[in-house]
Amino acid sequence: MIRNTQGGRGCRWWQALLPLGFCVLLLIALPPQVMAGSGMIGEEDSYSVREGDTLLDIAVSQKLGFAALLLANPGVDPWIPQPGTELHLPGRHLLPAAEGVGIVINLPELRLYYLPPEGSGVLSFPIGVGRLEHETPTGQTRIVKKRADPSWIPTASARRDDPGLPEIVPPGPQNPLGAYALNLEWPGYVIHGTNRPYGIGRRVSRGCIRLYPSDIARLFAAVEPGTPVTILDQPVKTAWVEGELYLEVHPTTLQLDALLATGRLTLYDPPETAQIVLEAAKGQAARLNWSVIRQVSQDRRGIPVRITMPALN
Numbered sequence: 001m002i003r004n005t006q007g008g009r010g011c012r013w014w015q016a017l018l019p020l021g022f023c024v025l026l027l028i029a030l031p032p033q034v035m036a037g038s039g040m041i042g043e044e045d046s047y048s049v050r051e052g053d054t055l056l057d058i059a060v061s062q063k064l065g066f067a068a069l070l071l072a073n074p075g076v077d078p079w080i081p082q083p084g085t086e087l088h089l090p091g092r093h094l095l096p097a098a099e100g101v102g103i104v105i106n107l108p109e110l111r112l113y114y115l116p117p118e119g120s121g122v123l124s125f126p127i128g129v130g131r132l133e134h135e136t137p138t139g140q141t142r143i144v145k146k147r148a149d150p151s152w153i154p155t156a157s158a159r160r161d162d163p164g165l166p167e168i169v170p171p172g173p174q175n176p177l178g179a180y181a182l183n184l185e186w187p188g189y190v191i192h193g194t195n196r197p198y199g200i201g202r203r204v205s206r207g208c209i210r211l212y213p214s215d216i217a218r219l220f221a222a223v224e225p226g227t228p229v230t231i232l233d234q235p236v237k238t239a240w241v242e243g244e245l246y247l248e249v250h251p252t253t254l255q256l257d258a259l260l261a262t263g264r265l266t267l268y269d270p271p272e273t274a275q276i277v278l279e280a281a282k283g284q285a286a287r288l289n290w291s292v293i294r295q296v297s298q299d300r301r302g303i304p305v306r307i308t309m310p311a312l313n
Contacts, residue, residue, distance in 0.1 A: 039094055039095050039239025039240060039241055039246075040092055040093065040094050040095070040239055040241045040246060040304055041092070041093055041095065041122050041124060042091040042092045042093050042124065043091045043092065044088070044089065044090070044091050044092055045062075045089040045091055046086050046087060046088060046089060047062060047086070047087045047089055048084060048085070048086055048087075049081045049082065049083050049084060049085040049086075049087060050083060051083045053081060053083075054078060054079050054080075054081070055069050055070060055073070055076065055078040055079075055081060055087075056078065056079075056198055058087065059200070059201055060197050060198060060200070060212075062089055063126070063212055063214070063215070064089060064090070064126055064201065065110045065111070065126030065127070065200055065201020065202075066198070066200065066201035066202055066260070067110055067201045067202060067256055067259065067260060068090050068109070068110065068111075068126060068201055068302055069087070069089070069090070069201070070259065070260075070263070071090075071250075071251070071259070071265070071300070071301050071302045072087075072088045072089070072090040072301055072302065072303060073087050073088055074265070074299075074301070077263075078263060088303075090301075090302060090303055092303070092304050093109070093111065093113075093124060093248070093304065094237040094238065094239040094246055094248045094304050095113060095115075095122070095237075095239060096113065096232055096234050096237060097234065097237065097238075098230050098232060100115075100228060100230075101115045101116060101117045101228070102114070102115060102117075102142075102227050102228030102229060102230065103115075103143075103191070103219075103223065103227060103228065103229040103230070104229075104230050104232065105127065105129075105136075105209060105229070105230070105231045105232065106232045106233075106234050106237075107129055107136060107138065107231065107232065107233050107253055108233060108234065108235040108250040108251065108252055108253055108256070109235075109250045109302055110126060110127055110128070110129060110201050110202070110203075110256070111124060111125070111126055111127060112124065112125050112126075112127045112191075112209065112211065112219075114219060114222060114223065116222065123218060123219065123222060125211050125212070125215040125218075125219065126200050126201050126211075126212070126215075127200065127201075127209050127210060127211055128194070128199040128200045128201065128202050128203070128204055128205055128209070128210035129203055129205060129207075129209055129210075130203065130205050130206060130207035130208070131203045131204055131205065131206075131257075132203070132254075132257060134157075134205065134206040134207045135207065135253075136189075136205075136207050136208075136209065136231065137186065137189075137207070137231065138231045138232060138233050139230075139231060140228065140229070140230050140231075141184045141185045141186050141189070141228075141229045141231075142184070142185050142225075142226055142227060142228050142229055143182050143183065143184060143185075143191075143223060143224070143225050143226065143227045143229060144183050144184065144185050144225055144226075145182075145183040145225060146180075146181075146182055146183075146220060146223075146224070146225060147180070147181040147182075147183065148179065148180055148220070149171035149179060150171065150175070150177045150180070150181040150192070151168055151169060151170050151171060151175070152168070152169040152175050152176055152177045153167070153168050153169075154166075154167070154168075154169070155188065155206070157206070158206065173195055174195065175195060176192075176194060176195055176196065177190065177192040177193060177194075178192055178193020178194050178195055178210075178213055178216060179193050179213060179216070179217065180192065180193050180216045180217060180219075180220040181193070182219070182220065182223065184229060188207070189207055189208055189209075190208045190209070191208070191209045191211070191216070191219070191229075192208060192209070192210060192211070192216060193210070193211060193212070193213045193216035193217075194210040194211070194212070194213070196210075197212055197213070200212055202260060203253065203256060203257060203260075233253070235249060235250045235251065235252055235270065235300075236248075236249050236250075236270055236272060236273050236276050236297075237249075238276060238277060238280035239280075239304075240280070243311070244306050244308050245277075245280060245281060245284070245287075245288070245306070245307055245308045246304040246305060246306055246307065247273075247277060247293060247296050247297075247304070247305055247307045248296075248302060248303065248304045248305070249270065249273060249296050249297050249299070249300045249301075249302070250300055250302045251265060251268075251300045251302075252268075255268065255300070265300065267298075268298075268300070269294070269297055269298050270297055270300075273293065273297040274293075277293055277307065281308075284308065284311075287308040287309050287310075287311060288307060288308060288309075289307055289308065289309050292305065292306075292307050293307050
């Protein structure tokens with residue numbers, strides 16, 4: 001079962017600040033945590049901008065998604081960043097709320113997680129996904145075939161958009177699938193590499209999921225046919241880490257499109273955040289710092305932030 005983060009809009013911020021009895025909430029049982037122990041992975045880092053850098057170049061060199069880097073550094077010009085500016089490289093992530101093991105893709109954060117069945121470390125990679133007119137679907141599927149050095153057969157719609165495309169593109173530098181491809185049970189949908197790394201962390205594909213060449217090589221080696229694949233639309237995530245509750249909020253996919261087109265994030269305060277936080281807090285709602293929660297929800301920087309205050313002894 002996947003927790004629905006899109007519904008339950010009946011609790012407003014001012015109601016959430018009141019005792020729980022004043023706000024009628026639909027509480028949904030949370031699924032078990034997808035990873036034993038901590039619900040947060042990764043480490044933060046920084047980068048000092050050099051002359052001639054763009055955020056797009058930095059994202060590729062640091063193996064980050066472009067949108068994630070843009071969100072983590074509000075106010076920085078993505079095309080002419082000031083040399084010497086210290087950029088925040090977002091490396092920490094809360095695991096999405098999904099059951100079981102396998103591949104979990106969260107579209108709003110443009111990120112893929114692989115949770116191996118033996119319970120070893122989680123792999124996580126930035127991705128590119130389908131653009132507005134070719135949305136990557138949500139739901140559950142599985143890998144049905146692994147292909148090294150795949151050939152690409154352009155779809156009918158791709159050939160309509162570009163009549164000059166050949167009937168088949170053999171393996172090599174001109175192949176948009178890159179060196180590895182994982183066919184999904186959904187016809188026409190593939191997790192693959194790319195010969196255009198600047199599309200990672202953006203919504204630019206025809207529905208397939210793209211990874212950096214080095215990342216797809218690691219994923220390809222780790223998974224086998226039959227591996228479950230769950231694709232989510234989950235902009236709001238929470239997790240308990242060492243006794244503290246963390247919140248991570250991302251823009252919706254349409255807000256991402258606007259951000260990448262204009263460089264600005266539209267004002268929005270996801271109304272479902274309060275309900276999701278209260279569900280996760282369970283018996284420790286009194287520890288919630290609602291001013292921090294509201295700020296995280298409004299900023300939508302995609303960075304995990306602690307939202308609990310120290311427990312009273």
